[in-house]
Each structure stands twice: as C-alpha cells, then as structure tokens.
Amino acid sequence: MGISIGKAAERAGLSVHTLRYYEKEGLLPFVDRTPSGTRCFKESDFEGLAMIHCLKNTGMTIRDIHEFVRWSMEGDATLQKRLDMFLAQKKEIEARIEEFQRYLDKIGYKIDYYENAVRIAKQDPA
Amino acid sequence: MGISIGKAAERAGLSVHTLRYYEKEGLLPFVDRTPSGTRCFKESDFEGLAMIHCLKNTGMTIRDIHEFVRWSMEGDATLQKRLDMFLAQKKEIEARIEEFQRYLDKIGYKIDYYENAVRIAKQDPA
DNA sequence: GTAGAACCTCGAGTTAACTCGAGGTCAAGA
DNA sequence: TCTTGACCTCGAGTTAACTCGAGGTTCTAC
Numbered sequence: 023m024g025i026s027i028g029k030a031a032e033r034a035g036l037s038v039h040t041l042r043y044y045e046k047e048g049l050l051p052f053v054d055r056t057p058s059g060t061r062c063f064k065e066s067d068f069e070g071l072a073m074i075h076c077l078k079n080t081g082m083t084i085r086d087i088h089e090f091v092r093w094s095m096e097g098d099a100t101l102q103k104r105l106d107m108f109l110a111q112k113k114e115i116e117a118r119i120e121e122f123q124r125y126l127d128k129i130g131y132k133i134d135y136y137e138n139a140v141r142i143a144k145q146d147p148a
Numbered sequence: 149m150g151i152s153i154g155k156a157a158e159r160a161g162l163s164v165h166t167l168r169y170y171e172k173e174g175l176l177p178f179v180d181r182t183p184s185g186t187r188c189f190k191e192s193d194f195e196g197l198a199m200i201h202c203l204k205n206t207g208m209t210i211r212d213i214h215e216f217v218r219w220s221m222e223g224d225a226t227l228q229k230r231l232d233m234f235l236a237q238k239k240e241i242e243a244r245i246e247e248f249q250r251y252l253d254k255i256g257y258k259i260d261y262y263e264n265a266v267r268i269a270k271q272d273p274a
Numbered sequence: 275g276t277a278g279a280a281c282c283t284c285g286a287g288t289t290a291a292c293t294c295g296a297g298g299t300c301a302a303g304a
Numbered sequence: 305t306c307t308t309g310a311c312c313t314c315g316a317g318t319t320a321a322c323t324c325g326a327g328g329t330t331c332t333a334c
Contacts, residue, residue, distance in 0.1 A: 024164075028280065039323055042282090047321090058330065059280055072244050076251050084321070098269055105262035115252050124243050125202050129238050132199075136231035143224055168312090173291090183301065186311055206327065210291070269276055 024054060024062035034071050048088040049074055049093055082113050150180060150188035160197050174214040175200055177221055204240050 031038045044050055045061070052070055056064045070091075077087050090107055093100035159220045170176050171187070178196055180188045196217075203213050216233055219226035 026280075037323080038281090040321090043266045043322060058281090059283095060330080063282095073254075076254055080248065080251050080255075098265075101262060101269055105259065105266055108259050108262060112252065112255050112259065115248050115255070119245055119248050119252075121247070122206065122241050125206050126238065126241050127246075128199075128202055129206075129234050129241070133231065133234050133238065136227060136234060139224075140227045140231055143227055152310075153312095164295080164311090167293090168294060184311090185313095186300080 024064050024068075027061045027063070030061075030063040030071075032065070034068065034075075044084075046075070047084050049084065049091055053093060077111065080111060081118070082111065150190050151193075153187045153189070156187075156189040156193070160194065160201075162197075170200070170210075173210050175210065175217055177217060203237065206237060207244070210236065246266075 027038050027041055032042050034041070036044075039062075041050070045053060050061050050067070050070070053067055054060050054064065065142075074087055074091075077090065078084070082090075090104065093107075151159075153158065153164050153167055157167050160167070162170075169175070171179060176193070176196070179193055182188050198212055200217075203216065204210070208216075216230065218231075219230050
C-alpha cells in the first residue's frame, strides 16, 4: 500500500495540517485514498509536491498553483497553457534574481560603510 | 516646507494608507510634523524609505525592520548590531538567489519538456 | 477485543501586512 | 467668509496561508 499522510508530511517537510489544507485547496487531486478514506501517497506524488513547492516559493499563489494543477489533470489540451505559465514564471524568477542582485549591491555598500564606522568607533571610543 | 504625505506616497510608490501604517509600526520615526500635526517629509527621508523597501522585499518582517530603525535612531552604540544585521541579510539574500537559481533550472527542464510536447501535439493532433 | 496511535472532517482562530471608512481638522483660493 | 480638498486619528475589515482543536473513525499491536 501507499505512504500515510504523516510519513508524506515528514518527507515533504510540511505539516500534516498543511498537506490537508493543500488538498482542500485542490492542489493534490492526484493523491489516492484507501476504501476507508485514508489518504495514500505514492512515490510519484512527491514529484507533484516538489513542483508545488517550487511554484509557491517563487511567488505563485495557492490559487494560481491550483489552476496549473487543474490544467495538468486535463491532459494534452492544456499543454500550451502550461508552457506559457512556465515561461511567465521563468521571467518572474529572472526578474526577481536581478532585483535581489540590486539589493545585494545596496547592502554591500552599507556593510562597507558600517565596517568602517565600527572600526573608527573602536579606535576612538568617544 | 516639506513634502506632503500624498506626494511622498506617490514618489515612494506606496499608498498614503501604507505610509501611515509604516509610521504607526515605528518604521518612520524620522518623519517630521508641522505644528498642526501634518506629516512633513524631507528629501533624506526617501533614503530611509528606500532601505525599508529593500529590507522588506528581501524578506524581513515589519517588526524586524522596526528594530533596525530603532537601532539607527540610537546612534553609534548600535553600529555593530546594525552591521551584523546587514551581514545576516546579505547571507539571506545570497541563499535566496541560489535557491531561485535551482528553481530556474527546474523550470527550464519543464519548459524543454513542454516545448517538445507542444511541438509533437501540433504535428500529430489526435 | 481492547488500548492507543494515527487518521478523518469541519469550522474557527491566527498572523502579517495592509486597506478602508467614518468623523473631524486645517489651509488656500474664489 | 466659505468651500473644497488634503490632511489627521482610530478602529474595524480584508486576504493569504496556514494552524489548531473538537469530535469521531480506523488500524495495529498486544
């Protein structure tokens, strides 16, 4: 049989509550159930979880991820939509990296400034 | 006289409400008031706003930014604290960029896969 | 066959970061 | 003087993404 929600949560680094929440929000339509209603994760589900993790951490909302998951379940008719989504997300991430690079520069200057200030303050404790 | 909150909001790309909220949370202790109580921004305040923007967009909470702002107002005694904070934030951003790079790779693979799938689907519309 | 752990649903509560609106003040122009 | 628009405070409302707990069921190990 499959992997329990407890094991799955541990492996995915999420809480059991979060996993159930994701399912409620339509992010995990691929997770099976036993006849009695217990969730039953399979190996391949972790692939899907990893993609959800990736999209979420790069700024996508649960709602948008839900839309993507729905497309995935709909089959080949939505291939182009999904491709477009990934292309958009790629741009998003690239822009984000550039932005972060600028912030890194800004903070680098601050660090130079403060290192100097700390050095001077130590030499000359007012 | 100085710059009104309306002009300041426009220039900073924030809403008037947000600016007042930031002040309430202690992020803008450097903003002056007229005798009648109207906020009165000066040129140098935009420097502070830019730093708040930077810290916020690199993942710092309002609460933590507040702490940093308080240190800034306290003078030289907190130089080391502020330096440490910037060093930590630098690490944070670097880690974030690396993470994003990995996500970019992952999404790159997906794009290759989907471009192929879309091409095949067009050649052979089932 | 029973105790206890892990599972289930459902609805309410939490947190961060805004966002809004009511009700009031103030200052500049007609 | 009077109107109008931007400003003020304060408290309540919103949204996203969890997070929790009550009350109940099921499975596993003794």
